[in-house]
Amino acid sequence: MMILSQSFTIPNGVTVKNRLFKSAMSETLAGPDHQPDERLFRLYRRWARGGTGIVVTGNVMIDSRALGEPGNVVVEDERHLAELIQWAEAGTEQQTHLWMQLNHPGRQSPRSLSDTPVAPSEVALKKQYRPFFSTPRALSIEEITAITDKFGRAAEIARKAGFTGVQIHAAHGYLISQFLSPLTNRRQDVYGGTLENRMRFLIDIYFRIREKVGPEFPVSVKLNISDFSEGGFSTDEARKVIKTLDKNGIDLIELSGGNYENPRMFDPSEKDVFFIDDAKQIQEEINAVLVITGGFRSTESMEKALACDHTKMVGLARPMVLYPDLPKKLLNKEIKDVQIPRLTTGLPFLDRKIGGLMGISYYEQQIRRLADGQDPLYCENGWKPLWNNLKIHGRTALSPRRFTS
Ligand SMILES: Cc1cc2nc3c(=O)[nH]c(=O)nc-3n(C[C@H](O)[C@H](O)[C@H](O)COP(=O)(O)O)c2cc1C
DSSP states (O other), rough: OGGGGEEEOTTTTTESSSEEOOOOOOOOOOOOOOOOOOOHHHHHHHHHTTSSSSOOOEEEEEEEOOOOSOOOOSSSGGGGHHHHHHHHHTTTTGGGGHHHEEEETTTTOOOTTTTSEEEEOOOOOOOOGTTSSSOOOEOOOOHHHHHHHHHHHHHHHHHHTOOOOEEEEOOOSSHHHHHTTTOOOOOTTTTSHHHHHHHHHHHHHHHHHHHHHOSSOOEEEEEEEEOOSTTTTTTHHHHHHHHHHHTTTEEEEEEEBBBBBGGOOOOOOOOOOSHHHHHHHHHHOOSSSSEEEEEBBHHHHHHHHHHHTTSSEEEEEEHHHHTHHHHHHHHHSSSSBOOOOOOOOHHHHHHHHHHHHHHHHHHHHHHEEEETTTOOOOOOOOHHHHHHHHHHHGGGSSSSOOOOO
16 A cells, blocks of 8 residues: 555644645635635635645735735635635545645735835845845834734634644745845844744744644644755754744644745756755654655655655645646556656747746646636646736736746
């Protein structure tokens, strides 16, 4: 019997039907008031019916003044509770867990959406990103507390709506990740300086959420195993944060890496699973469930990582767009590996410049197709999705985000 198909119980007593974990992918499909609608219900129904143990939503913002992208869902209050309930019902069909990912972009909010984004300190992104992102202003202690409360409130609403867990997005260079990194956190108060201080924002958010949702509701964190930038948040520091979260009862930790300036979460140079070498032994040392995401493409690499206890579940993102029923197909042994396309403009010098932009546009386009009840299109022509995104989002479609190959 494949380990992939084995159910297991997370430390707080909740059972998950198998080892497949659909990682967060921003859908950018919210309605005009940032609410979920029929398209999101259809998309998540399809993923739930595809056989995944845990499905994590794309990042849901906790403050409508701080968006990462146009079309982000926002949960600040109960005004769209009815729609959230419908979303949760669709995504929890067939005993699927549906966890809402909660995020605040901090300085990674484009100019077209925020004139002056907020961050731990006034540190701008690197020069080449400045046409797209303004220099942020530093948050006051009162504002930090208000954001912490907003995370708690959003989690409380997610639970009320029927989501079966939440995930705090502390990876990929967004606000919490900015607090963790000494490169972006230059504060001299209790939120800056030592690692203990830099992780205080994350730990405060975790405690606030726990207080709102209780001990039995799964709470997870997506964390960078490293920013992979010199002087940034390191693997050593990540291990210490993981231990602290574990000691305080976190249920699951998903590992990724990188940020907009250094998008290692999509590392095209990696031949197989990303981050696995950095994550060795962590699962043995913690009670919480560890999930590694990035680069899993074959049953062989999945089973190997599970057998070695490098990860308890297999995190999958892009393959789940191209094969929304991938878990069923893997567990029924209908397929053993998946291929994802190498997008190209046909011009190598241009591919090097805008390859990432084509990638993100391509996956967003396929997510929209699934949401419209169509099947994804496997294609390697990078121009079409780029053009499509420009038509939908205008200039904002060109701002750097998670750049994927
Ligand atoms: C279109 C797209 C949107 C994404 N949005 C999110 C997001 O909202 N939150 C997040 O944590 N990661 C996001 N990611 C990153 C994925 O969760 C994952 O870490 C990454 O794609 C590597 O996994 P893969 O190799 O299985 O695709 C996104 C990836 C893609 C392709």
